Amino acid sequence: MSILIWCKWLLRLCIPNHLNSDICGDLEEEYITITLPIYGKPKADRLLIKHTMEICTHFIFSTKNLLSFLVSVVAVSIFFTMAISVFWLSNLADISVLSDAFWQQWLAGNTYQIFFETLLWQSIPQIFAQPIDWSMWLYKPALIYALIAYYFLYKVCVITKLSIIKYLLIALTVIILPYFFGTALFLFMDIKMNESGPIVAFMWLNTLYLIIPFSYQLISKIKTSNSCFL
């Protein structure tokens, strides 16, 4: 198969569909009518490959693609951190493996301290080796909140055309609200250790449920909008 066919195949993967015929046609015309007669096959092939790479790079490393990639990485990282933390805490047989200072912080509402526990990250290989009980990630109040929040943001998007920035701010507020609610409960009420589980589940599982759908919607907005503010 000729280099030209490979280059056109690569371009079809990297460039927007509506530009496919224009750019592939131009590339082929330039190769056949200009570079091939002037430089001969070896150099013309090298120039063709170089130009194809330049075109692919131009479209792959666009601001929109980089922003979408950044949102995806952040969302997936948060999702897995939350999922692993919930799994680890649900399967924690002996709470004394964590220090008293940690549990004091926990009951003071600083539940995020768990993400800085080296023991959690060291346990990841064991976590993946354990059998999974899917019900540990299902908590009815968090599910109800997540569904209402998703419906609310979906409706707001349908009624008013939200900009990327406005969508991001509303989505973050909706995700963080249960976290602040739980922290306030820890701060202003005397929560016992055995009562802390449902509160933390409500704080964390909402993020787990909402982060991926909200990120997907945000990426769709990034792909279709011309400006972050319009």
Added chain:
Amino acid sequence: MANKQSYLGEFEYFVLLSILQLDREAYGVTIRAQLKKAIDRDVSLGAIYSTIERLEKKGFIQSRKSEALPERGGKPKRLVKVTPKGNEELLATKKRTDIMWEHANCNVLHDY
């Protein structure tokens, strides 16, 4: 507030001028060749088509498809031409550039 979109960037300015110079034969390959020949700037077709899309959105150019050609693998050319609005913007940009040059410190020119 001024409409930021109606201004031309440097590369948009050069692409518009190339289209104007090429008259009825302006499309990706010829615009690329013209930029190389006139100002020795080697740009990719990706950059040219992104600019063409932007200029078309701003209303400075119009495009149409030619008939399918065998040397293009049976694909048509996307021929572009400058609209009256594009002509006006080109003249306005030239005027702005001339004014800025008039007020520039001419020492920079004497050095050459």
